[in-house]
Amino acid sequence: MPELPEVQTIVNDLRKKIIGRRITGFFSDTPRIFKYAAISKIAKAIKGCKISSVERRGKNILIYLNQKLLVIHPKLTGRLLVAKSEKLNVKKDFIRAIFYLDKNLALAFSDVRKFGKIIFGDREKIEALPDLKNLGPDPLDSLTVDEFTSLISSEKRNIKQVLLDQEVIAGIGNIYSDEALWQARIHPFTPANCLSKNQLTSLYQAIREVLRKSLKARGSSMRDYRDTEGNEGGYMKIRLVYARENLSCFRCKTKIKRTKMGVRSAHFCPRCQKLAIVP
DNA sequence: AATTGTACCTGTCAGC
DNA sequence: TGCTGACAGGTACAAT
Numbered sequence: 001m002p003e004l005p006e007v008q009t010i011v012n013d014l015r016k017k018i019i020g021r022r023i024t025g026f027f028s029d030t031p032r033i034f035k036y037a038a039i040s041k042i043a044k045a046i047k048g049c050k051i052s053s054v055e056r057r058g059k060n061i062l063i064y065l066n067q068k069l070l071v072i073h074p075k076l077t078g079r080l081l082v083a084k085s086e087k088l089n090v091k092k093d094f095i096r097a098i099f100y101l102d103k104n105l106a107l108a109f110s111d112v113r114k115f116g117k118i119i120f121g122d123r124e125k126i127e128a129l130p131d132l133k134n135l136g137p138d139p140l141d142s143l144t145v146d147e148f149t150s151l152i153s154s155e156k157r158n159i160k161q162v163l164l165d166q167e168v169i170a171g172i173g174n175i176y177s178d179e180a181l182w183q184a185r186i187h188p189f190t191p192a193n194c195l196s197k198n199q200l201t202s203l204y205q206a207i208r209e210v211l212r213k214s215l216k217a218r219g220s221s222m223r224d225y226r227d228t229e230g231n232e233g234g235y236m237k238i239r240l241v242y243a244r245e246n247l248s249c250f251r252c253k254t255k256i257k258r259t260k261m262g263v264r265s266a267h268f269c270p271r272c273q274k275l276a277i278v279p
Numbered sequence: 280a281a282t283t284g285t286a287c288c289t290g291t292c293a294g295c
Numbered sequence: 296t297g298c299t300g301a302c303a304g305g306t307a308c309a310a311t
Contacts, residue, residue: 006304032287059304059305059306073306074304074305075287075304075305076304076305076306077288077289077290077303077304078304094289111288112290113287113289113303114287114288114289115288115305117305117306157281161282164305166306173304173305174303175304220304221304222303222304223290223291223304224290224303224304225304262283262284263284264303264305265302
């Protein structure tokens with residue numbers, strides 16, 4: 001579920017709650033979510049580590065433990081909860097891993113569908129892994145409109161697929177690609193290399209506006225997303241087009257359409273997001 | 280090499 | 296009420 005705004009919300013909260021805490025113990029009964037290293041190894045190496053900082057790369061949460069690094073990717077249904085240890089209910093809350101902290105706190109990874117991914121190891125080794133190294137630039141960071149244009153305009157795939165490709169730009173997912181394309185009045189199936197300079201500029205601005213707006217609302221809770229307290233985000237209440245099939249477009253009142261794009265669905269207004277005719 | 284399809288897993292909800 | 300099928304924030308990898 002989480003895309004950039006949801007992951008950034010988690011990261012912001014974690015910074016307030018767990019920086020400076022020491023890891024005192026570790027539990028997991030779901031080996032499949034750990035990539036590159038086994039549970040037993042992690043349990044041994046992570047004990048005693050102190051949390052020095054928390055960062056985001058794309059949709060990954062990076063928890064720095066001095067020379068070690070813990071990376072968590074929530075995929076569709078992953079949640080990070082910070083709570084008193086005794087408040088955790090492993091079965092009921094689908095908790096797959098617990099990092100016990102000092103002061104009787106715990107950082108728990110909950111994940112109904114077990115798609116989530118956790119990586120732990122030496123900082124430099126983890127940072128060099130393709131999981132992080134292959135990610136494109138962050139759309140809210142220092143990405144300029146010119147950089148954005150050169151990344152996008154060389155792609156012949158359709159623009160929605162390109163926006164979803166984390167190696168082009170990291171952090172946009174199915175909700176915010178639809179939201180930004182609606183705002184920029186671009187049809188999701190437009191080949192990226194057919195977009196005009198003006199369209200690319202609008203899209204760049206739309207992406208940044210939509211992501212900032214959602215961040216302000218603490219993200220989207222379409223279904224499973226929760227923040228570290230277990231609270232929902234508010235963006236679904238102010239969304240523009242995502243999950244509005246058959247409702248009327250906020251600009252022109254035309255019925256919003258939903259179309260399959262592979263396994264994902266794309267929502268758009270067939271009137272104000274006309275598919276440009278390819279010459 | 281690039282693109283498309285499928286697998287991973289579980290809960291919820293609409294329709295019959 | 297119960298069953299079946301569609302669908303869900305995302306990759307990761309196999310097949311073409």
